[in-house]
Amino acid sequence: MFENYGGSYQLRIRTAEDLAALEELDEPFWMATSAPVDQLTCDPVLLRRLDRDGNGRIQSWELRQGARWLLHMLRNRQAVTARSDVLDLESLDRSDEDGQHLYDTAKRVLRNLGQGDGTHLSLTQVRHRKRILAQGAQNGDGVIPPESVPEEDLRAFVEDIVATVGSVPDLSGTPGTNRELLDTFLENSKALLAWHEELEQNAGGGALLPFGADMPERYELYARLAPTINAYFRHCQVVAFNETLGRASAEAPCPEDIFLSEERATEYLAQAPLAQPRADGVLALGEAINPFYTDALAELAQKVLAPLLGDGSRGGKLDEQQWQAVKRAFAAYEHWLESKSGGQVESLGLDKLQRYTDSDLHERLGALIEADLAAGKELEALHDLEYLILLQRWFLDLCNNFVSFPYLYHPEQRAMFEMGRLVLGGTIFNFNARVSDVNAHSAVAARSGIYLLYSEVTGASETEGFFIVTPVTSGPLADLGVGKRGVLFDPAGREWDTRVVKVVENPVNIREAIAAPFKRIAALIASAVERITSGAEQQLQTQITQATTSLETGIKEGIAPAPAEAAGTVASTDSGRSVSGMRDLVLAGGVVVAVVGSSFAFIASTFASMDAWDVLAALGVGLAIILIPTILIASLRLRRRNLSAVLEASGWAINAPMRLTGGLSRLLVHEPVHPKSFRRLPEDLTRALARAIRSDRRP
Numbered sequence: 001m002f003e004n005y006g007g008s009y010q011l012r013i014r015t016a017e018d019l020a021a022l023e024e025l026d027e028p029f030w031m032a033t034s035a036p037v038d039q040l041t042c043d044p045v046l047l048r049r050l051d052r053d054g055n056g057r058i059q060s061w062e063l064r065q066g067a068r069w070l071l072h073m074l075r076n077r078q079a080v081t082a083r084s085d086v087l088d089l090e091s092l093d094r095s096d097e098d099g100q101h102l103y104d105t106a107k108r109v110l111r112n113l114g115q116g117d118g119t120h121l122s123l124t125q126v127r128h129r130k131r132i133l134a135q136g137a138q139n140g141d142g143v144i145p146p147e148s149v150p151e152e153d154l155r156a157f158v159e160d161i162v163a164t165v166g167s168v169p170d171l172s173g174t175p176g177t178n179r180e181l182l183d184t185f186l187e188n189s190k191a192l193l194a195w196h197e198e199l200e201q202n203a204g205g206g207a208l209l210p211f212g213a214d215m216p217e218r219y220e221l222y223a224r225l226a227p228t229i230n231a232y233f234r235h236c237q238v239v240a241f242n243e244t245l246g247r248a249s250a251e252a253p254c255p256e257d258i259f260l261s262e263e264r265a266t267e268y269l270a271q272a273p274l275a276q277p278r279a280d281g282v283l284a285l286g287e288a289i290n291p292f293y294t295d296a297l298a299e300l301a302q303k304v305l306a307p308l309l310g311d312g313s314r315g316g317k318l319d320e321q322q323w324q325a326v327k328r329a330f331a332a333y334e335h336w337l338e339s340k341s342g343g344q345v346e347s348l349g350l351d352k353l354q355r356y357t358d359s360d361l362h363e364r365l366g367a368l369i370e371a372d373l374a375a376g377k378e379l380e381a382l383h384d385l386e387y388l389i390l391l392q393r394w395f396l397d398l399c400n401n402f403v404s405f406p407y408l409y410h411p412e413q414r415a416m417f418e419m420g421r422l423v424l425g426g427t428i429f430n431f432n433a434r435v436s437d438v439n440a441h442s443a444v445a446a447r448s449g450i451y452l453l454y455s456e457v458t459g460a461s462e463t464e465g466f467f468i469v470t471p472v473t474s475g476p477l478a479d480l481g482v483g484k485r486g487v488l489f490d491p492a493g494r495e496w497d498t499r500v501v502k503v504v505e506n507p508v509n510i511r512e513a514i515a516a517p518f519k520r521i522a523a524l525i526a527s528a529v530e531r532i533t534s535g536a537e538q539q540l541q542t543q544i545t546q547a548t549t550s551l552e553t554g555i556k557e558g559i560a561p562a563p564a565e566a567a568g569t570v571a572s573t574d575s576g577r578s579v580s581g582m583r584d585l586v587l588a589g590g591v592v593v594a595v596v597g598s599s600f601a602f603i604a605s606t607f608a609s610m611d612a613w614d615v616l617a618a619l620g621v622g623l624a625i626i627l628i629p630t631i632l633i634a635s636l637r638l639r640r641r642n643l644s645a646v647l648e649a650s651g652w653a654i655n656a657p658m659r660l661t662g663g664l665s666r667l668l669v670h671e672p673v674h675p676k677s678f679r680r681l682p683e684d685l686t687r688a689l690a691r692a693i694r695s696d697r698r699p
Contacts, residue, residue, distance in 0.1 A: 012406055013399050016077035019067040025403065027060050028655060032402050034059040036651040039434055040416045041491055042398060046390040050398075057651075063399060070391045073099055085123040085393040087385075102388065105381040123389045126382060142373045143168055144365065145176035157361045160352075161185045164345045179369050185345060186362055189353045192342030196350060199336065207332045211307070215333060218304055222330055225300050228274045228293060233320045235277035243279050266292070283318045405658070414491055417647065419468050422455070422498065423672075424486030427475055431643075431668045432488065433650055435467040438502055441649045445469065446504050448645035449637055450660065453480060454502040457488055468498070471646060472508055473665035507637055
C-alpha cells in the first residue's frame with residue numbers, strides 16, 4: 001500500500017511479508033535507490049555484508065539480495081516484523097541445506113555455551129562465540145604462530161619454518177606458518193637433501209667428481225679463470241681470420257692515466273687479455289702472460305690441466321682443443337651446481353633437515369593447521385548466523401529508509417540517516433544529517449532553498465569529531481549564526497557538543513521573508529550613515545589636529561626670540577586657518593540640517609493638505625507596492641523548498657522531491673514543551689528585588 005508522506009506517495013513496508021514486494025517494485029518507485037554506508041546509523045557489520053561490491057554504498061540490488069536470502073532462510077518470519085535480535089531456531093527452514101547448516105551451527109554455539117537444550121540464540125551469544133574463536137589459537141585462519149604450540153619440539157619446528165621460508169600474520173597480527181609455507185619448507189628440505197645425496201653417491205669419482213674430494217676447490221679455480229681463457233681463444237680466432245683475409249688486427253690502446261694510481265693499473269690489467277692472441281690458437285703458459293693472471297694460471301696448470309691432460313699438457317702449452325676437454329670434465333659438476341634447489345633452508349644444516357623430514361613433525365603441524373581451518377569453517381558459519389540475526393533486527397527499518405521515509409515524518413522516531421536531535425538557541429531541531437565536506441555539501445544543498453546550519457560536532461577525543469547539516473524550516477532565526485553552540489543527542493542517547501561553522505541563508509517563513517528586504521534596506525542605510533559619519537568624523541579630527549598643531553607651533557614661535565611682525569603674521573595666519581576650517585564645518589552642517597529639515601517640511605506640508613483617509617490610502621498603496629511582490633516571491637520560494645537536495649548533497653540517489661509542507665516544517669523544528677508540573681509565575685522577580693533594595697536604602 002502506498003501512503004502519502006509530505007505530498008509524495010511511498011510504499012510502506014510494515015511486515016516481513018511485504019519484503020517480497022521488493023522483487024516487483026521498480027526503482028522509479030523507490031524513494032532512494034542508493035546511499036553511502038557512512039550516512040546510515042545502523043549496525044556496521046550488517047552494512048558491510050550488504051555492501052557486496054565493497055564500493056561504500058548500499059544499492060537497491062543489494063537490498064533485494066538481502067531480502068531474498070532472509071526470506072529463503074526463515075519459514076517463520078514473525079521475529080523480522082518484531083525486529084528481534086533473538087533467533088528462534090525453529091523458525092529456520094531446515095528443508096534447505098543452508099538452513100540446516102545454520103541450525104547445526106546455532107546448536108553447536110548453544111552447546112559450547114552450556115545451553116545444549118536451548119532453542120533461542122541471541123546476537124550477543126553469537127558474537128561472544130565468534131570473539132572467542134577469533135582470539136583463540138585456532139581462530140580459523142589456518143595460521144599457526146609458534147607461541148600457540150605447546151609442544152617444545154613442534155614449536156621449534158614452526159620457528160625454523162618462519163625463520164627460513166617466511167611467515168604470514170594470523171588474525172591477531174602474530175606471524176606464523178600455514179599449509180603453503182609448510183609445504184614449501186618440506187619441498188625445499190627434500191630437494192636440498194636429494195641434491196647433496198647425488199653428490200655423495202659419486203664421492204668415489206666418476207664424471208661428476210673427477211677430482212674426488214678436491215672437486216670444489218679445483219672447480220672454484222677453473223671457474224675463476226674460465227671466462228678469461230675463453231676470451232683468449234676467441235681473440236685467437238679473430239687474429240687467425242684477419243690473417244686469412246690479409247687484414248691487420250686492431251690492438252686496444254693503453255689509457256694515458258694508467259700510471260696515475262695503483263688501483264687504475266690493477267683495473268687495467270684485470271680487463272686486459274690473458275696474453276697476446278696468436279693465429280695458431282695456442283696459449284703458452286709460461287710466456288708473456290698478463291701478470292694479473294700469472295699465479296692463478298700456474299696453479300690451474302698444476303692442479304687441473306696436468307691431472308686432466310697428462311702428457312698433453314707437457315711443454316707448457318694449451319690449445320683450444322685441449323681446453324674444450326677441460327671444460328667437458330667440469331660440465332657434469334657445473335650442471336649439478338646449477339640444479340641446486342632448497343637453498344632457503346640450507347642455513348639449518350643437513351642433519352636438522354634430515355631429522356625434520358624423517359620425523360612426524362610435519363604431520364603433527366599439518367593436523368594443527370587442519371583443525372584451525374575447521375574452526376574457520378565454524379567461524380564462517382557464525383558470520384552467516386550473525387548476518388541472519390542482523391537482518392531480522394534491522395532489515396525492515398533499512399528498507400523503509402530506501403523505499404520510503406516514514407520515520408522522517410514521525411515525531412518520536414528517527415530515520416537511519418538522521419544523527420539525532422539538536423538543541424540550539426532554545427529550539428529543537430529533529431533533522432540532522434552527517435556531512436563529510438561542508439563546502440562541497442553546501443554548494444549542492446544551496447538549491448534546496450532552505451536555511452541551513454552546518455555544525456562541527458565534537459566528542460571526548462579529537463578523533464570522534466564530525467560535521468552535520470541542520471535545515472531550519474520554521475520558527476524565528478533569532479541569533480542562529482556562525483559560532484552558535486548547542487548540544488546534539490544521538491540515537492544512542494549520547495550528548496555531543498556542537499558549534500555552527502557555516503550558514504546558507506534562505507527564507508524560513510513569511511514573516512522572515514517580508515522582513516528580509518527591509519532588513520537589507522536598513523542595513524544599506526546604516527552602512528551609508530556609518531560611512532558618512534566616519535568620513536565627517538575623520539575630517540573633523542583632521543581639522544582639529546591641524547588647528548592644535550598650528551596653535552602649538554604659534555606658541556613655540558612666540559616664545560622664541562623673533563621680530564614682533566613675524567610673530568604676529570604667523571599667529572594671524574594660523575588663527576585664520578583655524579577659524580576658516582571651523583566655519584566650513586559649521587556651514588556644511590547647517591546645509592545638511594537645512595536639507596533634512598526642508599525634506600521633512602515638504603512631507604509634513606503634503607500630508608497636511610490631505611485628509612486622514614487619503615493619508616492612510618497613500619500609505620497603504622506604498623506598502624502594497626512593496627509587500628505584495630515580496631509576499632508572492634517569498635511564498636513561491638517557501639513552496640519550492642526541497643529536502644531531497646540536502647540528502648543528494650550527502651550522496652543519496654533520491655527519486656521523488658521532498659517538499660517542505662507546513663506540517664513537515666513544524667515537525668522538523670519546534671519549541672520545547674514544558675512538563676505538566678510546569679507553573680508560570682506572572683510577577684517579574686527582578687522588579688520585586690529592585691523594590692526591596694530601594695526600601696533597604698531608605699533612612
